């Protein structure tokens with residue numbers, strides 16, 4: 001397989017995140033070592049938002065950051081993720097759990113595949129990388145494999161930083177499950193790439209191992225795009241260390257439906273620029289928290305009405321893409337639909353409707369009533385034209401009689417879909 005066989009990547013657009021071969025960090029158990037809170041975000045304030053010091057802190061990971069970058073306007077997600085709230089538990093307590101994340105079967109299969117490709121000390125991974133970038137494959141004794149284990153997320157991130165510096169110039173290095181840190185909107189995220197390779201020229205390659213297959217030399221576009229967004233987040237986190245990060249990440253997947261590995265290069269340059277831009281747009285955690293009513297928190301154990309009120313006190317920016325990226329998607333969709341908000345119809349429809357924010361506004365604008373305030377919106381003329389064309393089409397269809405093969409009159413069919 002050649003690098004060009006992987007699909008071209010696109011900037012973040014809220015597409016589903018892939019199922020990684022490796023699991024994401026679990027929420028810390030109460031009493032487990034916690035990462036030091038970032039400057040500007042009081043640890044006491046973050047704990048209070050979660051509902052108290054005993055409520056586990058769910059750390060941001062690359063998948064969450066990629067999803068945040070896809071919807072930077074959502075203050076609700078920015079606050080809950082930044083404060084370490086378990087959104088899945090919140091959605092469950094609100095009665096709107098979203099089927100989200102990897103199945104147990106996919107996790108087990110992904111972990112087994114990753115263990116298999118790393119079993120020989122990373123020789124297979126480096127061979128795949130060398131094949132893709134056109135470099136000579138190193139002998140096992142020429143590869144430095146530093147230990148990156150340490151206590152706690154901050155300790156592991158610091159150990160990784162030191163391990164990167166330990167690989168001598170001119171040598172290959174391979175870091176298995178290093179940890180990286182990235183400051184985002186006043187919070188610190190800890191990230192765990194599957195592997196990092198240090199090239200003899202001192203540069204770094206990000207390696208992502210996924211359990212989705214590469215079929216006939218091509219990976220699924222959506223899943224490969226999500227893998228590229230995750231890799232872009234890792235690249236941003238690596239900008240604070242002195243080594244240059246290569247502009248392509250190595251994606252390793254099962255070949256067809258076998259257990260054999262296949263690889264391709266994921267171009268990162270555009271993804272890095274887009275992800276950086278989106279993450280910078282995130283409103284700082286403290287600013288959002290400062291606007292909350294006194295005493296509001298997000299503990300899933302409180303009364304459902306209180307929890308719902310707390311969640312609603314933070315503005316959201318729902319879009320249908322949330323369904324594949326956020327645990328609160330069913331809750332936010334329900335609220336958006338209940339409010340008649342046009343955001344539930346998708347970003348493109350919302351964009352076409354200009355200043356018309358609700359379905360009743362849109363219907364009023366389409367009705368042609370000159371007394372309606374909505375009729376003054378620039379989109380009103382287009383809506384009236386569309387309504388007239390639809391009415392004309394229905395009238396013509398009714399005049400022609402029932403379509404061949406259909407026992408229903410056009411008006412009845414229309415009533416079913418309208």
Ligand code: SF4
Pocket residue numbers: 071074075076077316317318319322326327328329330332
């Ligand atoms: S589902 Fe809700 S909280 Fe999550 S990103 Fe979408 S709007 Fe924000």
